[in-house]
Amino acid sequence: MSVRLTESHYGKARVRLVAVERGAERHELADWTVDIRFGGDYERAHREGDNAGVYPTDSMKNSVYALARDHAAEGPERFALRLACHFLTRPARPAAVEIAIEARPWRRIEVGGAPHPHAFVAGSEERRLTRVAADGEQESIESGVRDLVVLKTTGSAFAGFPRDEYTTLAETGDRILATAIEAVWRYDRAPRDFDAAHERARRGLLETFAGHESRSVQHTLYAMGERVLEELPEAGEIRLRLPNRHHWRVDLAPFGRDNPNLVFVATAEPYGLIEGTLSRA
Amino acid sequence: MSVRLTESHYGKARVRLVAVERGAERHELADWTVDIRFGGDYERAHREGDNAGVYPTDSMKNSVYALARDHAAEGPERFALRLACHFLTRPARPAAVEIAIEARPWRRIEVGGAPHPHAFVAGSEERRLTRVAADGEQESIESGVRDLVVLKTTGSAFAGFPRDEYTTLAETGDRILATAIEAVWRYDRAPRDFDAAHERARRGLLETFAGHESRSVQHTLYAMGERVLEELPEAGEIRLRLPNRHHWRVDLAPFGRDNPNLVFVATAEPYGLIEGTLSRA
Amino acid sequence: MSVRLTESHYGKARVRLVAVERGAERHELADWTVDIRFGGDYERAHREGDNAGVYPTDSMKNSVYALARDHAAEGPERFALRLACHFLTRPARPAAVEIAIEARPWRRIEVGGAPHPHAFVAGSEERRLTRVAADGEQESIESGVRDLVVLKTTGSAFAGFPRDEYTTLAETGDRILATAIEAVWRYDRAPRDFDAAHERARRGLLETFAGHESRSVQHTLYAMGERVLEELPEAGEIRLRLPNRHHWRVDLAPFGRDNPNLVFVATAEPYGLIEGTLSRA
């Protein structure tokens, strides 16, 4: 039988890195999880077990720590670019390299109303995403957010949908809308300040979610995507992925009570899942 | 062979409840997970399968929703007390009942700098804890917090410990200290405002963690516990449980770099675990 | 304000250990997670930050690995006893020490119908539990199992329970019964062969679950506990904890179909939780 290797990648996943910038006035904290992924022709490694072209994933991990010492403070996008370039100069240079960074948010503890110089409290499960791909000729940069969990108690409807014999869902003009926003936008050119651009996009997502009169998750997805592309002239595309975290109004009639959108049960599974990509026309 | 049932409990765990208080100006949100646990003599149920004394856990769940409609706004401590009393009046009344509530924090989304009246963004993995036990004669009330995750980049040491042939750990005068605070305090009498008391205790934990010159996790645990008892004259005891979330300084010497507390690897397992109870003398 | 430390423990949690016994014919595998917990008077450590009595948790971890080299093959109960005794001889000897081990099951891969000498496939999420406590005078030994997940499609009922205005649950003479067995038994004296005793108890749990005509989870709990105490004359007590993993029959009437116990939805939350302790009379 004749078989061939038609695609191959490898790398190190989930390298945990905590980097401290020890300023005179205060410390800055970067809490990242880094993924490295090499692409190339690894046929000989696979078929014959010849490792001459297999740069160890352990060395990838070491490189993250070594470079982080002086460069983590540049922020995740620039650090990922630097890391990608670094790997393209290693022995057994890969044809292409991808770097993904998830940054965990921390806030300063307030002491007597003032932010503390070196003590932090963890933020939410939200993560700031960075993805860089490079092959020595071209680079692509994406930024984004995942698990930005939001909920609104009104301003959301779902009606006018097609019905058939499998449809039992009631139309509603007022429901809870809850989701965990995953949004990744592609930069066609680098913004001057990646942190500021990220903050602008994030604020746009939140404000649009809050203010939009939603007729469906799709409707809100589009409005959020459009807003981010408005906020970020450097971005050409945004992909959004919105689980519909259902909150079902509990039927209290058996207990002699009405329930005018006061008591809900939130269910984890199953959930609707809405995905869409918006591009600048 | 002769066997007897020497202890028995049952109940419903993890009843998810989202309750909305729909004020004219703005909505308030309670996002709780409720556990109910009955204690009593359930020998006949166990030995003979006689369910005459087994109030269904499904009815416990229904009760949570029915009572939440009018009473969730009272806050978790008062709601838990109400729920406990409710169950003590049911058919097949339990000898004792315990209610535990975990409240998930949400913050209002800011739109144009102002908090939105009905749109929220999820807070951290931190949970506010409430535990009530009642038997018709006595009630106990505990409040607390879990997974209040904190980290400081300096102001923590660990030295002067005993060494033997299994000890390889170096003494350190400066390390990262990180933990997920679990603290539960017992009220000897009810404070006037449970929310305000909780906020005072939480602020005390955070400020003490930040400002304390720590010689060990134990040392910080004690300082935090003492502070909460100072803040809450109504509380007679506090139990703390602090995992030591180790951040190891990466050895960069093989790569020709020093590492003056700049680059760390955070490990999930194993972890130190420090537990202590402080009582008012 | 006067405060005192009324209870204190510390230790190392979740020490992952994989030990290989390299026999001439075949290899044996122990895959354990070990917790160590010291108890004693740690007032000076807490109050003053004096670490002279704080044996490092890092040294506890080192001890696990060092002792495992020669002794993991003795099995988790004897290894835990050895480890406990070891710690009672260390500097800053604790007043009491507890060791808990969770063992992960692996099965040999079958190749050509025969078990392979050194290749394994992971078993289920089930864990074998071992808990030892020692203070230099007395020792206690417990064994058990957790997350032994079982399900039967018939032979389970729930009826005859008390009803009130919060009760909507229908009585049923035939339902799915599913649970994740947690059972821990206390040895009053050591059995000759801990592995064989564990296997006998485990088989008793499974066979009883399968064959018992269940009138409630409580009813099955008792039958399982009684069976284990019959199987293990060395055990004086058993504690069981059985979540009721609800499988709800889906109402297919809206779609013009009946559902004679054919299609179910399994829900994770909320769940009933039944706990009981049986002792030899």
Next chain:
Amino acid sequence: MSVRLTESHYGKARVRLVAVERGAERHELADWTVDIRFGGDYERAHREGDNAGVYPTDSMKNSVYALARDHAAEGPERFALRLACHFLTRPARPAAVEIAIEARPWRRIEVGGAPHPHAFVAGSEERRLTRVAADGEQESIESGVRDLVVLKTTGSAFAGFPRDEYTTLAETGDRILATAIEAVWRYDRAPRDFDAAHERARRGLLETFAGHESRSVQHTLYAMGERVLEELPEAGEIRLRLPNRHHWRVDLAPFGRDNPNLVFVATAEPYGLIEGTLSRA
């Protein structure tokens, strides 16, 4: 600003389904989690909130249960095909539909050495995967497995790799190899018996893992993929994804002991991740 929707999908994720086939002699159990994903032109829904073309995800869920009543016994591949065809006849017919099913393994409890007719014990975290895509003209069928966790204590090496100044990893001729196999193969034509084909592929993966003298994870990946394509003449392609679950030999020298591959620490993160696709030439 001009923006357009360039891609769009939606559906229901994680529909939990337990279906019982109640035979005269014994019951069969299907424990599945089903994902449904519609593709098409949903521009009007997104841009205008017009739901006339948005078949509710709740109706998708209902369809799963309704069809499962009579057809779950056909197995996941044929059920997924049936479900896909079903959705292509619904109102607001999608342009394309994808169905993914994860099946959880259960084994019969043995009572007195014989498999019980209706009582089961859960298998491992392994899942059997089925993925079907259809658009009314073409259908694709994939099968596979994920989290098939395996480990061998010898017969694995990693040496001859390129080194640079970031390389500290030692070459090894004998190490533990552990992974969680994810393998998905594409059927170019349907096998006569999907269950038998899956079992053949699975056995091929396990036997190859066990017997292969591994020079790297890549080397083993290729051997496993080649074996599955040999076993399944109907399959044209297989994709494998193998995390390298590192087991590091513990350095016992500080404690005066050698460690000839006896004691290891298994780490969860970071991990190597090897991916490859093999196609029939």
